[in-house]
Amino acid sequence: MPRAWTLRSRPNGMPTADNFELRDAPVPRLEDGQVHVRNRWLSVDPYMRGRMNDVKSYVPPFQVGEPLEGGAVGEVVDSRAEGFAAGDLVLHMAGWRDEAVLPATALNKLPQLGVEPQAFLGNLGLTGGTAYFGLLDAAQARQGDIVFVSAAAGAVGSAVVQIAKAKGMTVIGSAGGPAKCDFVRSLGADAVIDYKAGPLVKSLAEAAPKGIDVYFDNVGGDHLDAALAHARKDARFAICGMIEGYNAAEPMCFRYIMRVIAMRIMLKGFIYTDYLPRMGEFFADMGALVASGQVKSRDTVVGGLENTPDAFLGLFTGANTGKMLVKL
Incomplete structure (x- = not known):
């Protein structure tokens, strides 16, 4: 059974493990225009802390009892959307879970830049x-x-x-x-x-x-x-x-x-x-810097969906050097 982390309660100050709950999250039947994705890598980032507060911001707050969101790289399991096929690697925002069914408009197929997939959650994301x-x-x-x-x-x-x-x-x-x-x-x-x-x-x-x-x-x-x-x-x-x-x-x-x-x-x-319309420029310039070795990555990798909250909380205690990622 697929699972997803939800916000159990809103944190007051530093979040704790009690603010999160891992629940079964069955994926719905695939409809036209949708894609079934199995996640490989999840990103946890400091900005997510702000979304745990019930305040107006540049993105809506997470809702108590609902799955959390965040950047993820996954593999297409099945598709009923033009342009996506089983085996494609995609970038999307349905993180904090192991599987998701998403509209094709919520997915970006990873460009072929000769880098590891998780780079698109780091220096190329x-x-x-x-x-x-x-x-x-x-x-x-x-x-x-x-x-x-x-x-x-x-x-x-x-x-x-x-x-x-x-x-x-x-x-x-x-x-x-x-x-x-x-x-x-x-x-x-x-x-x-x-x-x-x-x-x-x-x-x-x-x-x-x-x-x-x-x-x-x-x-x-x-x-x-x-x-x-x-x-x-x-x-x-x-x-x-x-x-x-x-x-x-x-x-x-x-x-x-x-x-x-x-x-x-x-x-x-x-x-x-703010800069999504300029991602072509970014991939060209940053892709060249990564390919030349002028920009390198160092990741801190935590294994397993069940450890995602620990990875997130580690951001606030200095547990990471470079990008904090969860590998599924």
């Missing part, structure tokens, strides 16, 4: 697209810029580090602990800050004595405040995520927010789906 467009479009980063990246050992952050280096930028990454800092250095970062080792404002001053032109924010909180403190005139900030505040009971406070005025800092929030 939402993760890489977020890094690519956030850095190059939202932050308008260009050759010669000094770029500061928070959560640089994570899925998006590690992609940002490599794209920035490939495009001729100086990169300063922040990560937690010696092992993750070593990983960020291995990606080519010019300097790495261990945010657990001391005050961020002081550490960033030492790593970037001339200040920063671009900040790619995955964390918020103290990282964003340190970036504000060391921003140069006309600095551009791409606000991708603020994982430090997702489970916080108190709002974030910023000592250096007034520097936005003096330094004419641009802060721009963005969402991956």
Whole structure:
């Protein structure tokens, strides 16, 4: 019997295993225009935490008692839709389960780029697209810029580090602990800050004595405040995520927010789906960077559908280096 994870209750602060329930989820009979998919890989991502709250946002909240959603790569089992046949590998958003019946319009057949299927959940999917467009479009980063990246050992952050280096930028990454800092250095970062080792404002001053032109924010909180403190005139900030505040009971406070005025800092929030019409451009450029080895991936893989909540919760405790994936 196919199974799916549902939201049992809405979290208050940090989610726990009690907020999730694994239920039987029989797939319906296949109708015209539909495709039966068996999932191979599931993605878990920090943005999913926001969808567990009953608040208005850029995507609807998850519903209590209903299957959760997320990026997934699966194999077509059966199809009654033109353009899809058994054995095709597809990308879709019916994750957190092992099987699904979906309309063909909800599926994208994986392009033949000579990479492993799970890459389309990482550097050639939402993760890489977020890094690519956030850095190059939202932050308008260009050759010669000094770029500061928070959560640089994570899925998006590690992609940002490599794209920035490939495009001729100086990169300063922040990560937690010696092992993750070593990983960020291995990606080519010019300097790495261990945010657990001391005050961020002081550490960033030492790593970037001339200040920063671009900040790619995955964390918020103290990282964003340190970036504000060391921003140069006309600095551009791409606000991708603020994982430090997702489970916080108190709002974030910023000592250096007034520097936005003096330094004419641009802060721009963005969402991956803003750029879906430009995915052809992304596959061409990012595909070439991946094929050339300028952008590499490192995945943290958790095995088994039953362990999907553990993989998700691990995102908030630093359990992942690179992309967190669940292999079915």
